[in-house]
Amino acid sequence: MADFHQNGNIAQFHNLRTRSVEEMNYELETFAQNRKICLILPSLFSELEGPALANIIEELSKLRYLHRIIIGLDRADETQYRRARSFFEKLGQNHVVIWNDSPRMKAFDERLAEHGLGPQELGKGKNVWTSMGYMIACADTAVMALHDCDILTYKSDMLSRLLYPVANPSFPYQLSKGFYARVGNGKLNGRVSRLLVSPLLISLKRVIGDRDYLDYLRSFRYPLSGEFALRTSVLPDLRIPSDWGLEVGVLSEAWRNFGPNAVCQVEIADDYDHKHQTVSPEDADAGLNRMSTDICKSIFRKLAADGTVFSPNVFRSLKATYYRRALDMVEVYAHDAKMNGLELDRHEEERTIELFAENIMRAGEIFLENPNETPFIPNWNRVNAADPALLTELLTAVRADQDEYSPLPF
Numbered sequence: 001m002a003d004f005h006q007n008g009n010i011a012q013f014h015n016l017r018t019r020s021v022e023e024m025n026y027e028l029e030t031f032a033q034n035r036k037i038c039l040i041l042p043s044l045f046s047e048l049e050g051p052a053l054a055n056i057i058e059e060l061s062k063l064r065y066l067h068r069i070i071i072g073l074d075r076a077d078e079t080q081y082r083r084a085r086s087f088f089e090k091l092g093q094n095h096v097v098i099w100n101d102s103p104r105m106k107a108f109d110e111r112l113a114e115h116g117l118g119p120q121e122l123g124k125g126k127n128v129w130t131s132m133g134y135m136i137a138c139a140d141t142a143v144m145a146l147h148d149c150d151i152l153t154y155k156s157d158m159l160s161r162l163l164y165p166v167a168n169p170s171f172p173y174q175l176s177k178g179f180y181a182r183v184g185n186g187k188l189n190g191r192v193s194r195l196l197v198s199p200l201l202i203s204l205k206r207v208i209g210d211r212d213y214l215d216y217l218r219s220f221r222y223p224l225s226g227e228f229a230l231r232t233s234v235l236p237d238l239r240i241p242s243d244w245g246l247e248v249g250v251l252s253e254a255w256r257n258f259g260p261n262a263v264c265q266v267e268i269a270d271d272y273d274h275k276h277q278t279v280s281p282e283d284a285d286a287g288l289n290r291m292s293t294d295i296c297k298s299i300f301r302k303l304a305a306d307g308t309v310f311s312p313n314v315f316r317s318l319k320a321t322y323y324r325r326a327l328d329m330v331e332v333y334a335h336d337a338k339m340n341g342l343e344l345d346r347h348e349e350e351r352t353i354e355l356f357a358e359n360i361m362r363a364g365e366i367f368l369e370n371p372n373e374t375p376f377i378p379n380w381n382r383v384n385a386a387d388p389a390l391l392t393e394l395l396t397a398v399r400a401d402q403d404e405y406s407p408l409p410f
């Protein structure tokens, strides 16, 4: 990216390509002597067999500033967990694989359920929440980062750039969020970000008026990016959504807990490609269909918690405003794609917009029918208040799994 624009809301750090990554890594190693840095990788077992993760591991193994890597492993049986252990040994750094489906971890889930705590649904939110609990229980980390395991264009400097603003002790930032152009395989991607979130935020401003929260969300160049880094002192207070609202949910929590001056966004890559989900128009519980509804609900709930009054008429006019605005934006995206020699299926994009417009209404109806429904997993402070033994039990369960099951060749 060749500009150094600041939007005036949150700090924005560009890659002006004036500094080598080796130099930045050296500085991170210096910071890491006093502030331990940890990485969380939420992973499905199937991703170990996919095209992205082997390269991610190779890239990560080059980094010397990481104190620990926590891999939250989902959808694995015993043999798969043991094979995963060998797979991640290639990292070379201190790491732990949390087998979320182990009998011990299931028993831990029951302990949480006894207190009415714990995630209501399975998925990335629960995975991340559990890994954060493990990190809090270790009590030795000052800074953490998180990213997905399906990034096809991964390079270790993505992580270094993401971490730098929260790892540098002289910077004031508590949260750093990654951004990039989601371009891969000759296509302009990022369908939910481009076709739903951007026009929805603009339309919300039109329909309900100015809100600081909307300005804040609009300042993110890629609000749905899965890469963020945090100073860990804020972790115990962080409420993590268990549904697809995770990325927006973390930004909203940062807005509530620290305000915009402690939040920044960093350009972490020139291009970015990952595994693409299907739109799934036939199945409201799958793919971008489900993701778009969860994201709308998460934004509506946050606005309501900040004093906005919603009614069926508000959602009707939001849907209409969104639809018009999204179609206008598709035209601009198509021109941008054309100028850059990229592919963009305009017909498919307009059909996706129609679906997203329906989902704005649907999310609105769900919100009006169940205004108190919350996908948030209780934060770790609350868990600790309910039973201070739980964090130690989590640590013990993970370590006992590690001791009992030896690695099998991958």
Ligand SMILES: O=C(O)[C@H](O)COP(=O)(O)O
Binding pocket: 182, 189, 190, 191, 192, 193, 194, 224, 225, 275, 276, 277
């Ligand atoms: O970020 C997004 O918009 C969604 O994750 C979908 O991304 P994709 O269109 O690149 O698959």
